[in-house]
Amino acid sequence: MKKILLLPLLLITITACTEKEAPTTFSEATLNSKMKYIETGTEMPFKDVLDKYKGNVIVIDVWASWCPDCAKGMPKVHKLQEQFPDIVYLFLSYDKTPDDWKTGIDKFEVKGEHYYIGHSEYKNGDFRNGIELDWIPRYIVVDKESNIALYRAIEADDEKLIATLNTLEQ
Numbered sequence: 816m817k818k819i820l821l822l823p824l825l826l827i828t829i830t831a832c833t834e835k836e837a838p839t840t841f842s843e844a845t846l847n848s849k850m851k852y853i854e855t856g857t858e859m860p861f862k863d864v865l866d867k868y869k870g871n872v873i874v875i876d877v878w879a880s881w882c883p884d885c886a887k888g889m890p891k892v893h894k895l896q897e898q899f900p901d902i903v904y905l906f907l908s909y910d911k912t913p914d915d916w917k918t919g920i921d922k923f924e925v926k927g928e929h930y931y932i933g934h935s936e937y938k939n940g941d942f943r944n945g946i947e948l949d950w951i952p953r954y955i956v957v958d959k960e961s962n963i964a965l966y967r968a969i970e971a972d973d974e975k976l977i978a979t980l981n982t983l984e985q
Contacts, residue, residue, distance in 0.1 A: 837966035841865075845945025848936075850907060853917070853929040861942060864905070864930060865961045871903045872964075872983045873957040876927075876971075877948065879909040879934070880919020884969075885952045889923045891971035896926060899980050903928060909937040909951065958983055 846862035865873075876892060878885040896904060904927030910916035911934040920929060932942055942948075946955065946966075956965035956979045965979040 837963070839963050841963065842945045844941040848932070848940065848942035848945065850930040850932050850942070851913070853920070853931065865957065868903045868905065868928070869961050870959050872901075872959060872980065873903045873905050874899075874976075874980070875905045875907060875955040875957065877907045877909070877946070877951055877953040877955070879911075879937075879951060880915055880922065881911065882951050884950075886923060888952050888971055889925065893924070893926075895971045895976075895980075898977075899984060901984070902980065905930070907932055907942075909934055909943075956980065956983070 841861070846860060846865075848861045849858050850861060850864065851858050852864075874895070880886070892904075896902075906920075906925055906927050906929050908916045908919070908929065908931050910919060910931065913931055916929075916931050919925070932940065936943060946953070950969050952969060952971070954965070954968040954971060954973070954976055955963060956968075956976065958964045964983055965976060968976040970976075
């Protein structure tokens with residue numbers, strides 16, 4: 816009888832411990848999430864942002880200037896940019912206001928392409944939910960065909976992130 820009871824428990828444990836496979840494409844809700852481009856103030860869906868950089872390897876850095884781990888990680892981002900200068904660096908911000916966002920870009924010397932998602936979307940927005948955001952900073956690598964090559968890294972010097980960029984850069 817004990818063996819019969821242990822079998823379902825074992826199956827539940829194995830299933831719960833199995834790592835979920837990371838997606839290779841963005842959901843429709845994620846692709847339709849709106850964000851604002853810093854250069855023009857134009858609001859556009861994320862799919863248009865991706866289309867703008869199609870044909871390039873992209874590192875997406877989801878961040879906010881109020882985030883201590885984001886600020887602490889910026890030197891690693893700068894090193895990553897030195898190591899991989901030909902990659903597009905796309906910074907998506909959950910800052911509280913556009914002014915905070917722009918101040919943070921200057922303060923942390925963030926070089927790349929900048930889009931503002933906005934703090935109101937941080938708790939329960941389509942982009943956040945679509946990428947299963949559970950921590951910032953969050954790094955996602957997109958290949959030249961706009962497919963997700965690396966779904967999740969929280970450090971800019973993550974070994975998987977570096978290995979993915981090395982593979983895609985060739």
